[in-house]
Amino acid sequence: MTAGGLESSRLEPLQRMAHQLQSRHYPGLHLQTIVFPDEDHMSAYPAAVSRALRVLYGERQAGSSRDAEK
Numbered sequence: 001m002t003a004g005g006l007e008s009s010r011l012e013p014l015q016r017m018a019h020q021l022q023s024r025h026y027p028g029l030h031l032q033t034i035v036f037p038d039e040d041h042m043s044a045y046p047a048a049v050s051r052a053l054r055v056l057y058g059e060r061q062a063g064s065s066r067d068a069e070k
Contacts, residue, residue, distance in 0.1 A: 002048040004039030011035065
């Protein structure tokens with residue numbers, strides 16, 4: 001779950017929701033909460049998508065076969 005640091009009205013509800021989800025101990029739920037400093041609702045979106053892809057698919061390693069194809 002993410003938010004921009006400039007979204008002051010959304011930060012407390014975000015933390016509350018994260019705490020509630022974690023307290024329920026859902027099997028398989030791995031929750032990360034990230035607040036992007038100096039970002040608002042719109043500017044945090046690209047960083048949130050990028051972060052989500054890295055979490056889902058892992059960091060790309062230098063020297064991987066994809067790098068060799070370039």
